Amino acid sequence: MESIVSEPEVTIENSPKLITDLESPEWYLNRELTWLAFNRRVLHEGQDERVPLLDRVFFLAVVGSNLDEFFMKRIGGLKQQVGAGVRELSVDGRLPQEQIDACHIEVRDILLQQEELEEELKRHLSRKHIRLIAYADLSPEEKEEAEQYFLDQVYPMLTPQGMDPAHPFPFISNLSVNLLVSVRYPDSEHSYMNRIKVPVSEDMPRFLSFGENGHLITLEDLIANNLGVLFPEMVVESCEIFRVTRNAITEPHQEQANDLLLVIESALRERKFAEIVRLEVDKDMEPLHRGMLAAELGVDEFRDVFEVDGIIGKRDLFQIAKLDRPELRYEPHKPLDNPVLLDEDPNIFHVIRKNGSILVQHPYESFNTSVERYLREASTDPKVRAIKMTLYRTAGDSRVIEYLIDAARNGKQVAVVVELKARFDEQANIRWAEYLEEAGIHVTYGVVGLKTHCKVIFVIRKDFNGLRRYAHIGTGNYHSGTARMYSDLGLLTCDGDIGADLTELFNYLTTGYTPMRHYRKLLPSPRMFKKALIKKIEREVRGHTPENPGLIQLKTNALEDREVIAALYKASQAGVQIDLVIRDTCRLRPGIPGLSENIRVISLVGRFLEHARLFYFRNQGEEEYFIGSADLMQRNLESRVEICTPVEAPKLRKQLRQWLDFQLANKRNVWEMQPDGSYVQRVSKGRVGTICIHRQLIKQTEKRLAEASRINMKKAMMGKKR
Structure with missing residues (x-):
């Protein structure tokens, strides 16, 4: 590397130490798998005992919500490609079905960790008098109250749907929780299958509290234990829970500006009835019932069915996370005035x-x-x-x-x-x-x-x-x-x-x-930003010397565009130091000798969702700072209208530098990306190392406001003296 910097006639291309084939799939990670890796980091916040209890529940719910969206958007899109016979390889060299299979392996492992965390958090919640229990464990008084609530509020909302030749298999709405109920007459062995949609809404929460002991049961458990009202004088043989996820990718093929409103409304209707991409079932569901559901819903029983031990639809745990127990969550944050x-x-x-x-x-x-x-x-x-x-x-x-x-x-x-x-x-x-x-x-x-x-x-x-x-x-x-x-x-x-x-x-x-x-001054997409970004990366290479080294620091939610990654690889090969703060998806592989040993990638996960985009170039001392709306993804750079604006005032640049340095140096919330795409959390040492990055920035904002207040007070006092 030193000879490349000191002897200009030795080029990157003919250096035996450098990797020259930047098109090779091995240098790019899979977009979907790196996004799932981000969800592992989110899940870790729920596993971290330093995080307040209800905030741990919040992170567990976030992972559930994220996985729902992942299946709707990413798996849905890949399944469309499979259905269309697409044979084009991804940047990392995978066919659509290969990507789906790899994602399913990762998802199943995440689900196991989710289920373990759910049980752990239930134990901790119980110690704080927030008890998620089964209907059977309610006291007689609580059961009486629950049954009355069922009769008054829930029963009128229920519509059992039979499934037989006279009653075709019903439509199952996206992300709804459902009961599959098998019943028979007392004097008959013939079973009848029924579906009941659990009517979760703003007016009817998923988790219900009865009595004064902090006991919570699920709405579906309440329904399951009062089926005699719905099926009088019949024997309930089984009651099992299931949930479906539908494809959300319903982009229209042609869009006319004057009809766009109608096109989007049509797409929304299509989404409602879109293909099912995931079936979640209770782990104790009878195999025959599981197979029947898979067949009726048109999913592969072995690939697309996911057994769940615990609460199906963990995104609903947001309700628990919002309970009025301030001592069990982060200290309330009140934004300050600029x-x-x-x-x-x-x-x-x-x-x-x-x-x-x-x-x-x-x-x-x-x-x-x-x-x-x-x-x-x-x-x-x-x-x-x-x-x-x-x-x-x-x-x-x-x-x-x-x-x-x-x-x-x-x-x-x-x-x-x-x-x-x-x-x-x-x-x-x-x-x-x-x-x-x-x-x-x-x-x-x-x-x-x-x-x-x-x-x-x-x-x-x-x-x-x-x-x-x-x-x-x-x-x-x-x-x-x-x-x-x-x-x-x-x-x-x-x-x-x-x-x-x-x-x-x-x-x-x-x-x-x-x-x-x-x-x-503005750099808009799709026309200018990507070209400008790559030119600025190349300019950093041209200006790099041992005496005046190049430095690129980029903060964004995702880094996926291959051309941008290739430009960063070349800059690293030339000796430019590159710091990347990438929240979730990152195709680039850091730390590979001859390719990316000068690139560091970190991910911040904590109390607040990192969403800002910041782009910094040392530019031989003529520093440049930009902020904007675009992530470094092909869709943002080529298929969206985005803008990136320079921040030029020295005082504002100083703020951005301090903000970025805090993030790069933090120990508490930072994960270091490894060459193979895995992440290792930084080890916190000492009191400073245990401070949450977001807490650091809250303190810094308080300090800046206090300093401004002192200056204003001083000016006011001087004005009075005059």
Whole structure:
């Protein structure tokens, strides 16, 4: 390696020490398997005794929810490829069915660990007087209360469905919990099969509490023990639980802009009846019943059926995690105000203009007093002329929607680009789009063939010296709920070049026309970001010397694009140090001699979901920092509208450097990726090593706010003396 750096005539290609075939599948990991490895790290948070008890339950539920989504999206997509006869190999050299088989092995192992953790957590919960028990273990008084609840609240909601020649096998909805009940008449040996859907809803929770002893039973257990009401004078032979997962990949083949709303609504209907990709059954289900279900549901009994010991549908454990027991969870976190926004000037646009740009860090800093305040003031400020915004996901009780409607009523020009194809949020976004249109807001659905994934609120205001453009550009969705749970970055700015670029971007989003659009600072996808990223990686190689070494640091949710990975491999071969903070999917293999020995990959998993995207290049001392909405995946770089913005103010760069250094140096929440794709958790040593990264950042935010308060107080005192 040293000879390559000191002797320019020796190239990477002819060096015998270096791996030159960067197309070989062995240098790339499987996307699906690396995502499952991430879920192992999430599961470990539930296994970690340092995590508060109810938060451990939360992580157990997260893994269940993640696996549901994995089967709906990833396994569903792979099964479609198998059905279509696709023989194209993945980047790591696997056929679709080979990927499914490998994933199933991993999933079954994760399920075993889930079941062990569930039993462990039940024991710990019981010691804290939160007892998940069987109906049979209720006291007589509790049973009486439970039976009355069944008669009053549950029984009217139940619809047993028979299965015989006169009653075809019923439709089973996605992710519903179901009872398979076998009954017969007392004087007959003939059995009748029935399906009962367990009616879990906001009004009827999965876990029910009776009495004052903290006893909880499942709704399905209550139903199973009161079947005599549903089948009077019949013998109940068996009652078994099952659940299905359906494919969520129902992308339309052709999309016409003027029919997109109808196309998405049609796709939602298709998803409801989509192919089943997983059948979960009670481990004690009779083999005959299991085979019957598999046949009726059209799944492979040996590949697609998963036996579950414990609660089927562990995502419902979120209900337990939310119990009002604050002593059993992390200390409540209240986001703080951004210190810059505490300026004595009450007008946020004056504050932005005074500072040029302001960096906000969620969930440490308040979404309400930064982003929502920005939009709220824009909606009422008489000098604001127009508001343009992209909307990918938002909360059900969104203030964002409220402020946009207020703005339209106050005479502002309001244009919103609503992404109808945001996975699992399509129905909500259709509703928001119709609601906004009814308020007189100009709604468009982006560019045909591309998802609009960028996060922007663009405001045009008549300032004292003419029109000025203001913007918020973020890494996360405009969702007040996730803003308290996801770690994200945002930039409030009135930079003229960025404003000009956003004018071009919104003209593109509302027309779909691409010719002659030039950007000064922003790096949009699909046209520019990937090319720019690879060029910056190559520039780091050209500028690298022992005296002035190159450094690349990238933080993103996923690294999947092969061309970007190949560019990083080449940079490592040239001696450039590369630090990657990748939350979940990572195809790149670090630490391989002659290929990636200068690359370090870490993953952070903890209290908050890491969601920010940050890109840093040392650039021979002329440092560059960028934040944006795009992960380093082919779909984001080539099939979505994303934007990446530079962060140029020295003070903001200092904040980003400190934020990134905290993450790279942390011991408590960091997993080091190994060359084979496995992960090893860093060992915590000493008191500092045991501090959660998110707790560190909370403390740092508190320190920054306290310092700003001291400065403001000092200024106020000096003003009084004058």
